[in-house]
Amino acid sequence: MRTTDAILTAAAAVKNTAALLSTEEKNRALLSMAEELKNAADAILAANATDVEAARGRVSDVMIDRLSLTPARIDGMAKGLCDVAALPDPVGRTLQSVTRPNGLAIARVSVPFGVVAVIYESRPNVTSDVAALTLKSGNVAVLRCGREAANSCRAVCDALRRGLVKVGLPADLVSIVEDTDRKSSVELMRAVGRVDLLIPRGGAGLIRACVEQALVPCIETGTGICHVYVDETADLAMALSIVENAKTSRPSVCNAEEVLLVHEAIAPVFLPALKERLTTERSRRGQPPVEFRPDEKAAALLGMQPAEGPIFDTEYLDYILAVGVVPDVGAAIAHIGAHSTHHSDAIVTENGENAERFLREVDSAAVYHNASTRFTDGGEFGLGCELGISTQKMHARGPMGLAELTTYKYLIRGNGQTR
Secondary structure: OOOHHHHHHHHHHOHHHHHHOOHHHHHHHHHHHHHHHHHOHHHHHHHHHHHHHHHEOOEOHHHHHHHOOOHHHHHHHHHHHHHHHOOOOOOOOEEEEEEOOOOOEEEEEEEEOOEEEEEEOOOOHHHHHHHHHHHHOOOEEEEEOOHHHHHHHHHHHHHHHHHHHHOOOOHHHEEEOOOOOHHHHHHHHOOOOOOOEEEEEOOHHHHHHHHHHOOOOEOOEOOOOEEEEEOOOOOHHHHHHHHHHHHHOOOOOOOOEEEEEEEOOOHHHHHHHHHHHHHHHHHHOOOOOOEEEEOHHHHHHHOOOOOOOOHHHOOOOOOEEEEEEEOOHHHHHHHHHHHOOOOEEEEEOOOHHHHHHHHHHOOOOEEEEOOOHHHOOOOOOOOOOOOOEEOOOOOOOEEOOOHHHEEEEEEEEOOOOOO
């Protein structure tokens, strides 16, 4: 087993190689990696079956779904690699240029970060997403997955490394830390001068640990307490579909809805209809019903007892939905401001003025009008895939794609100027 130190040393050795690859070389490598990923599908599925079996009974069914791979999901991972190959190269772009009165020509040009370390938990597809984006942006990837997904992620990484070697590139452009003890995460957080950028992708505990302990530059990817507000003028059929999709299409992911807010004028009609849709109808279809966590007003309309505890401050990642009733759009915006993690929030309304106010005033990375929060995703935004969803306000916010994996430097051309 290679130590984390050895992996970081190997990554440093190929950093310049990654930065100087041509667009053609990177695209050829990505297509080769996609091919090797599909060739290794049986081995990856076998490794994943081991992880799933070990996790069963210890985590919820929705978290098992998050961990599980299928032939279709592996095909999707391979497609992500190909999609990134088809995107423009983000490296070497002139972002700004100016010629000064003294004749100096100054250009700001995009360049890679260098070694990008990503610490993530139980989603094996993150392995290929990160590899695709880091390679295309001229970076080196050092991956550290959670223990529960270790066999799956190693099998995926092995296939990607074979794809690199197949086109004559160093396998160490993509590496995975083999030690899943917490110590290896701390090593990455404190690898000053060896890790140029650290990105945590997972639950609140992991993100908080990285933000608080990292000595290397860190981009905070956010937990997703995502809201849908159904306004007084909403098309109720549309609202029912949006709420159901945002909550149930894949509740274990960060862009799933956790909180529903409903205008008090339509709540007496909408909430009983929603209860029928998300509980009775889903049970009839053999689908998991949604459990409501209502405030006092919502509970009265749903015929339930009010929920206790921090219902509006919990990322459930399950078939659970906090529900509140508010008097108007301003109250909805204020509620979101008090409880949001600034990830993704939506309004369903036919009132254009209310929609524009919500879009303008809600301070989140992605704000929607009449659409599900589940679209906050690199692939859906045309980025090929994503490294995570940033809730910071630095250079990266929202789905992080190729552009967010570059920084810049200034190139100054003169003809003898002195100061």
